[in-house]
Amino acid sequence: MVEPKCFDHAVLNVEATLARAKRLYKNRADRDASKLFFIEGVRNFVRVSDNRFELVTILFSEKLLTSPLARKLVRRARRDGIPTLNLTPEQFRQISETERASGIAAIVKQRWSQLDEISPQAGLCWLALEMVRSAGNLGTLVRTSEAVGGAGLILIGDRIDPYDPDVMRASMSGVFSQQLVRTSFDRLADWLQHHRCQVIGASPEGKTDLHQFDYPRSTVLFLGEERQGLTSQQRELCHHLVRIPMVGDADSLNLGVAGSLMLYEVYRSRGS
Numbered sequence: 001m002v003e004p005k006c007f008d009h010a011v012l013n014v015e016a017t018l019a020r021a022k023r024l025y026k027n028r029a030d031r032d033a034s035k036l037f038f039i040e041g042v043r044n045f046v047r048v049s050d051n052r053f054e055l056v057t058i059l060f061s062e063k064l065l066t067s068p069l070a071r072k073l074v075r076r077a078r079r080d081g082i083p084t085l086n087l088t089p090e091q092f093r094q095i096s097e098t099e100r101a102s103g104i105a106a107i108v109k110q111r112w113s114q115l116d117e118i119s120p121q122a123g124l125c126w127l128a129l130e131m132v133r134s135a136g137n138l139g140t141l142v143r144t145s146e147a148v149g150g151a152g153l154i155l156i157g158d159r160i161d162p163y164d165p166d167v168m169r170a171s172m173s174g175v176f177s178q179q180l181v182r183t184s185f186d187r188l189a190d191w192l193q194h195h196r197c198q199v200i201g202a203s204p205e206g207k208t209d210l211h212q213f214d215y216p217r218s219t220v221l222f223l224g225e226e227r228q229g230l231t232s233q234q235r236e237l238c239h240h241l242v243r244i245p246m247v248g249d250a251d252s253l254n255l256g257v258a259g260s261l262m263l264y265e266v267y268r269s270r271g272s
Contacts, residue, residue, distance in 0.1 A: 014091065025038045035110045038095075058084040124148050128154045128156065130159065144260040147174070148267040200242060206242040208240070209243060215270070
């Protein structure tokens, strides 16, 4: 095997690093334990760099990487002392999950905000979630939240992993510009009361159409999971329930669609 160059002169075990990257991609337990995640592709690499995530290790193949911007960012990271491995195309393809390997990947430190450090008035609004079954739905919500200027996601409990590769893919890298908070139900309730936030839930039993509701400045949108919607505990936290009007036979919408409609309604109501 041809040993890859290590531009920062750090001693890195190539096989161990490749194995670590694979574990971070495939196993949430490894992501949770290490507080790291794995990215691949030019868009992801540019977005984590632009949003100043801490890069732990950059893995790239000089022969595969054609993006001038990504190559520039690799050179800058090398000057900053970030461990950087130049892999052969064969080595890079061992960690690539795409049909056409881009030649750039990285192991990155997860970034979380603390509940008591965030502002309830940051961005357009916040999304509160406790359970989302589909990574595609979660990625859609993140992507829409970024599109309308949402502040980020408040995640209750530990059932949601925003650094899941499928979530990052569905969000089109939008997750990297959103604040992420993990907290408990009780702590969130105290925070909401302290800041006098208005929690708006989506439910077919809502008394007001989402188009007719006046969304206050400090708004938190609470969305239930795909099958059951809002639980009784979640409903108790909501100050208002709004419904999405439908004239067809369907009794509900896909969670990603429903949440996106609500986000855009908040955006529209603010006169943006």
